[in-house]
Amino acid sequence: MKIxxxxxxxxxxxxxxxxxxxxxxxxxxxxPERTALLNRQGLLLENDRGRSKPRFVKVVTDPRLAxxxxxxxxxxxxxxxxxxxxxxxxxxxxxxxxVALQNGIGHLSHLAELPGDIAWAVGVTSQGATLAAPGxxxxxxxxxxxxxxxxxxxxxxxxxxxxxxxAARTLTRAGIATEPVTDILNHVWAKLLVNVGINALTVIHDxxxxxxxxxxxxxxxxxxxxxxxxxxxxxSGIVLPGDPLKAATEVCRATAANISSMxxxxxxxxATEIDAINGALVLxxxxxxxxxxxxxxxxxxxxxxxxxxxxxx
Ligand code: PAF
Numbered sequence: 292m293k294i295x296x297x298x299x300x301x302x303x304x305x306x307x308x309x310x311x312x313x314x315x316x317x318x319x320x321x322x323p324e325r326t327a328l329l330n331r332q333g334l335l336l337e338n339d340r341g342r343s344k345p346r347f348v349k350v351v352t353d354p355r356l357a358x359x360x361x362x363x364x365x366x367x368x369x370x371x372x373x374x375x376x377x378x379x380x381x382x383x384x385x386x387x388x389x390v391a392l393q394n395g396i397g398h399l400s401h402l403a404e405l406p407g408d409i410a411w412a413v414g415v416t417s418q419g420a421t422l423a424a425p426g427x428x429x430x431x432x433x434x435x436x437x438x439x440x441x442x443x444x445x446x447x448x449x450x451x452x453x454x455x456x457x458a459a460r461t462l463t464r465a466g467i468a469t470e471p472v473t474d475i476l477n478h479v480w481a482k483l484l485v486n487v488g489i490n491a492l493t494v495i496h497d498x499x500x501x502x503x504x505x506x507x508x509x510x511x512x513x514x515x516x517x518x519x520x521x522x523x524x525x526x527s528g529i530v531l532p533g534d535p536l537k538a539a540t541e542v543c544r545a546t547a548a549n550i551s552s553m554x555x556x557x558x559x560x561x562a563t564e565i566d567a568i569n570g571a572l573v574l575x576x577x578x579x580x581x582x583x584x585x586x587x588x589x590x591x592x593x594x595x596x597x598x599x600x601x602x603x604x
Pocket of ligand 1: 542
């Protein structure tokens with residue numbers, strides 16, 4: 292099967308390398324120098340058992356070289372979704388399914404603007420993947436990936452439903468355990484609230500995830516930020532699976548030594564995903580009229596930190 296992965300970050304490289312044993316995989320990168328490098332060196336996966344042999348996929352900047360594909364996985368950071376959807380539109384036709392795997396909820400409105408003939412699904416993953424260097428993924432933890440159709444698509448979803456099952460089987464066979472679910476937005480929000488409670492605080496305290504549990508002030512802010520998020524979720528018709536504060540605490544313990552994606556972005560002086568996480572929650576809260584002062588303040592602090600290096604590189 293012909294599959295495209297859009298975005299050569301940690302998750303994109305992990306999917307592309309894992310899928311390549313059984314499929315024709317195309318990896319889309321907007322950067323021509325990195326494209327050449329990845330074609331030369333291949334993709335490397337490293338876990339606690341060692342490093343894999345390089346896996347070679349076709350890395351291209353021009354989506355027309357790969358189109359049409361049966362499945363396309365959108366693995367760019369949330370802030371790049373709008374631009375990456377232009378690539379997705381060139382890759383997909385009526386028989387394709389686009390699966391978007393972003394943190395937060397900022398990407399959902401961009402996906403909803405896709406033309407009706409492009410079928411799309413969203414997913415949340417708890418794979419632990421970090422990029423050590425371009426194309427070199429440290430794969431530090433396996434967790435379930437869930438994918439599903441959003442309510443807008445579910446009504447017309449016979450064929451799309453079959454594609455969703457195909458996408459889940461394809462990922463699972465490649466070693467990325469994936470289940471199709473009927474309530475994906477509930478899972479997207481559950482993951483959002485974990486990120487709401489952890490990511491910004493790791494930046495403010497400049498610490499790995501596990502250390503947050505040792506700082507009483509951080510724990511109090513985590514509980515307050517997630518509490519606000521639960522209220523917004525409830526007012527937005529979301530039914531959260533499980534207790535999000537417990538989930539965030541467990542993630543901190545399970546990934547104690549990990550540097551969160553937001554702290555990695557700040558240390559590398561890149562734009563963070565604050566707008567898709569706490570920032571998106573603040574916008575949603577305004578729609579349903581729930582006060583969220585703690586999330587507003589977390590968003591303000593991260594934007595201030597970000598501005599200091601983005602404005603003066
Ligand atoms: O964004 C991240 O870093 C991850 O989603 C999580 C779960 C916080 C673990 O580091």
